[in-house]
Amino acid sequence: MAFNFLSVALKISEESPFYPREKIVEKQKFYQNVHKHTYLKGRFDKITLAVISAALFMIVIQKNIKN
Incomplete structure (x- = not known):
């Protein structure tokens, strides 16, 4: 049972984008x-x-009244 990188790459490239272009x-x-x-x-x-x-x-008014 070998890991096939090509099939994984094809699946990733075929996925639809998260939000349609x-x-x-x-x-x-x-x-x-x-x-x-x-x-x-x-x-x-x-x-x-x-x-x-x-x-x-x-x-601002309150500060001016205190001073």
Whole structure:
């Protein structure tokens, strides 16, 4: 019973990729054609931005009041 490296190599080369190449190319084309900013688009992103800004503003005001 000999170990056949050729059959193992053929099996590896015949395996399908983890994610289909066509899907990857499709997603790449989609994101490369987006010419506007993709951040802060959701409603929770805007809420988070407002909360963080308000919290930083309050911290700065409190530090100025103490001094």
